[in-house]
Amino acid sequence: MKVRIHVSLKPGVLDPQGRAVHHALEGLGFEGVQDVRIGRLIELDVADGTSDAALDEMCRKLLANMVIENYRIEKPELVS
């Protein structure tokens, strides 16, 4: 079973990478970009029937740093 974990910075946490990329986009002449936030996509291939609780635990224990990051679990039926 393929699962996608989307890890993103919490609102209010400054994202220096996003800010630098924002400047670069403006430098390339792209207008109207309000903000850029950079996150991380982690693709897992786990045993069928792996519980949501187990996936949550993976995220909380390692994949995301709950001090600064949020995560969202995308399950297979939603993956096109």
Place this chain on the structure above:
Amino acid sequence: MSFRAAVVTFPGSNCDRDMAVALEQVSGAAPHRVWHGDAELPERLDFIALPGGFSYGDYLRSGALAARSPIMQAVVQAAGRGVPVLGVCNGFQVLTEAGLLPGALMRNAVQTFICREVALKVETSQSLFTSAYDTGQTIRIPVAHHDGNYFADEDTLDRLEGEGRVAFRYLQTCNGSRRDIAGILNETGNVLGMMPHPERAVEPEHGSTDGRALFESAVRSLVDA
């Protein structure tokens, strides 16, 4: 009494030797060298050091994988028993990822790797790591990091300040750290994480010997105990 210290080496650590040399120079005893895959620390340790470097290539997040390595369970237990634990640079990142210190170390706000000597204010001499300094003293020791931007929520920052747990502060803004925090202590004062490298300021040839007093503090606290 001989000072029993251990320096942990993770794959990608690169300041472990400097840390061991500094500890030996100040204490007179060569530290034990411990590998990240070891399940146990040597017995009756007086001091544990997590060195700088780029453990596991900074994969996922700086310090994230090292914090989950086998030896860290033993380090967390030792810290809980009150054994002094010093984490420098990547070691500080490992301590936050392991939950021994609050907050997180993010990418420098300036986006660049910062490698230079910085001026620090010693915020408290009331700790086993800083007793040989004077509160308010200015010291100069080097930083070398990409992810040293200390972040914690306002409540946590207020608590750190209120409890006297900010050990060192940058005199000039360095990496974007909240409230210019360079080093913090845990609640019980036996765990210190800091981005600057005291082990790189121990001998006159280093250009500064201001880091030496940190190790002297730790050795002296053992003798006084």
